[in-house]
Amino acid sequence: MRTPRLYPLKDLEDIPGTTVFTAIRSREAYHLHKFCMSLMEPANRQAFKADEHSYLDRFRMSAEQKQAVLERDFNRLIDLGGNIYFLVKLSNTDGWSVQKAVSSMTTMTADEYAAMMRAGGRSPDGNRSIRDGN
Amino acid sequence: MARITAGVATSHVPAIGAAFDHGRTGEDYWKPVFDGYDWVKQWEEQEKPDVVILCYNDHASALMLDVVPTFALGCAEEFAPADEGWGPRPVPTVYGHVELAAHLAEQLVLDEFDLTLMNHMDVDHGCTVPLSLMFGQVEEWPCRVIPLAVNVTQFPTPSGNRCWMLGEAIAHAVRSFPEDLNVQIWGTGGMSHQLQGPRAGLINPEFDNAFLDGLIDDTDKLRAITRLEYLRESGSEGIELIMWLIMRAALGKDVEQLHRFYHVPASNTAVGHIVLRPKAAAEG
Numbered sequence: 486m487r488t489p490r491l492y493p494l495k496d497l498e499d500i501p502g503t504t505v506f507t508a509i510r511s512r513e514a515y516h517l518h519k520f521c522m523s524l525m526e527p528a529n530r531q532a533f534k535a536d537e538h539s540y541l542d543r544f545r546m547s548a549e550q551k552q553a554v555l556e557r558d559f560n561r562l563i564d565l566g567g568n569i570y571f572l573v574k575l576s577n578t579d580g581w582s583v584q585k586a587v588s589s590m591t592t593m594t595a596d597e598y599a600a601m602m603r604a605g606g607r608s609p610d611g612n613r614s615i616r617d618g619n
Numbered sequence: 620m621a622r623i624t625a626g627v628a629t630s631h632v633p634a635i636g637a638a639f640d641h642g643r644t645g646e647d648y649w650k651p652v653f654d655g656y657d658w659v660k661q662w663e664e665q666e667k668p669d670v671v672i673l674c675y676n677d678h679a680s681a682l683m684l685d686v687v688p689t690f691a692l693g694c695a696e697e698f699a700p701a702d703e704g705w706g707p708r709p710v711p712t713v714y715g716h717v718e719l720a721a722h723l724a725e726q727l728v729l730d731e732f733d734l735t736l737m738n739h740m741d742v743d744h745g746c747t748v749p750l751s752l753m754f755g756q757v758e759e760w761p762c763r764v765i766p767l768a769v770n771v772t773q774f775p776t777p778s779g780n781r782c783w784m785l786g787e788a789i790a791h792a793v794r795s796f797p798e799d800l801n802v803q804i805w806g807t808g809g810m811s812h813q814l815q816g817p818r819a820g821l822i823n824p825e826f827d828n829a830f831l832d833g834l835i836d837d838t839d840k841l842r843a844i845t846r847l848e849y850l851r852e853s854g855s856e857g858i859e860l861i862m863w864l865i866m867r868a869a870l871g872k873d874v875e876q877l878h879r880f881y882h883v884p885a886s887n888t889a890v891g892h893i894v895l896r897p898k899a900a901a902e903g
Contacts (some may be wrong), residue, residue, distance in 0.1 A: 491847075497847065500818070500855075501818055502816040503815070503816050503850065503855050504815065504855075505850065505855070506772060507773065507774050508773065508774075511683075511687065511773055518683075521679070522679060522680075524704050525703065525704060527702070527706070560816065560817075563815055568679065568683075568773075568815075569815045570678040570683070571679045571683075571684075573678075573703070574679070574703065574704040575704070577704025577705045578705075580705075582637075582886070583634060583886060584886045587815070587819045587820070588819070590815060590816050590817060590819050591819050601820055603648075605824070606811075606821060606822025606883060606887075607818065607819070607821045608821075608822075608823075609821055613852070
C-alpha cells in the first residue's frame with residue numbers, strides 16, 4: 486500500500502528562510518554533528534575552548550564546516566547540512582542563550598530579535614511561500 | 620486494570636528550564652509563563668498519577684546522530700538528565716515503569732507500530748522541562764515516567780495521523796495492563812516556533828489557537844494537517860505539535876477541557892498548555 490503524496494517534496498524548498506533537515510543533510514553533517522554532540526562532555530568542552538582548531542581536527546568534517554564552526558556562522562552550518570538541535574551544543578558551550586544563537590541567523594541584532602519576540606514574534610504573513618509570496 | 624485518566628500538553632522550551640533552575644521564575648519576563656502553570660501544579664498534587672507516558676522529542680542529546688528512530692520507547696529503570704552543553708539540569712533522575720513499558724512495547728508492535736526500544740537513554744529538556752512545569756521543584760518526581768521520543772527533527776517525521784493512530788493503540792495497550800494504575804499521557808513541544816534561518820522567530824497565534832480549539836471539538840481537522848502545513852504555518856519546529864495528537868488520541872472521542880493557557884513568548888517560542896479529561900474513560 487502506498488500512501489498518497491499530498492504535495493511534491495520540492496515544496497519543502499518553497500518556505501522562505503527555511504531549510505528542511507532531511508536524510509541526505511543528516512549524512513552530510515554526520516561528522517559536524519558528531520563534533521557538536523562531543524560537547525556534551527565537560528572535558529571535551531574544555532579541550533575545544535583551549536584550542537578550537539586542533540579539537541576540530543579530531544573530526545572528519547569538511548574544511549568549510551570547520552571554518553563555519555570557527556566563525557559561529559550558523560546559517561552557513563545549516564547550508565552545510567547542520568541542524569539547530571545539534572548546533573546549539575556549540576552555542577551552549579559558548580554560554581550563549583538559544584535565543585542569541587537563533588537570532589544570529591536573522592538580519593537583526595540579538596537585542597532587536599529579542600524585542601521582536603517580546604512584541605509577538607515574526608508574523609507568518611508574507612513568510613509562508615516563496616512562490617505565492619504570502 | 621490500568622487507565623488513562625487525563626492528558627496534558629505543554630511546550631518544552633529549554634529557556635523555561637534555565638529560568639526555573641536559576642530561580643528566575645518571578646522575573647517580569649518569566650512570571651506570566653510560570654503563572655500559567657500554577658493551576659496544573661495544584662491539580663497534579665490531587666491527581667497523583669502513578670505513571671506518565673511522556674511524548675517528547677530528543678534534541679540530538681541521546682538520539683538523532685547514529686540512530687534516527689521514528690518512535691523510541693524508554694524501557695529502562697531510570698533515565699538520567701542529559702548534559703546539553705552546559706551541564707545536566709539539576710533535576711531528579713527520571714524513573715521508568717519497566718513492566719508497563721514492556722507491556723506497551725509488546726502490544727504496540729503487535730499492533731504494527733515498529734517501535735525502537737531504548738534500554739538506555741538520557742533525557743533532555745524535552746522530557747524534564749514538562750516535569751518541572753507540572754510538578755515544580757521537587758527532590759524526586761512524584762511518579763514513574765515512560766518517555767516516548769518521537770522524531771520531529773528529520774524529515775519525514777511521522778505524520779500527524781500516524782501519531783493519532785499510535786495514541787489510540789497506546790490507549791488500548793494501557794487498558795489491557797492488569798495492574799491498577801492511574802496513567803496520564805502528556806504531549807509536549809510546540810507551539811509555533813522556528814529556530815533556524817532568516818525566518819527564525821516565526822509565531823502564529825491564529826494557527827496555535829485553532830489547534831487548541833481543535834483538540835476539543837475538531838480532531839479530524841488536526842489529523843489532516845500535513846507536515847508541509849506545519850512547517851509553513853507553525854515554523855520548522857512547530858511540527859512538534861504532532862506529539863500532542865498522540866496524547867489527544869489516547870483520550871478517546873470526547874474530552875473535557877480542564878485548563879488552557881497560551882502565552883507569547885518564551886525565548887523563541889509560543890507557549891501552549893492544555894489539560895484534558897476523557898469523558899468516557901472505559902470507551903473502546
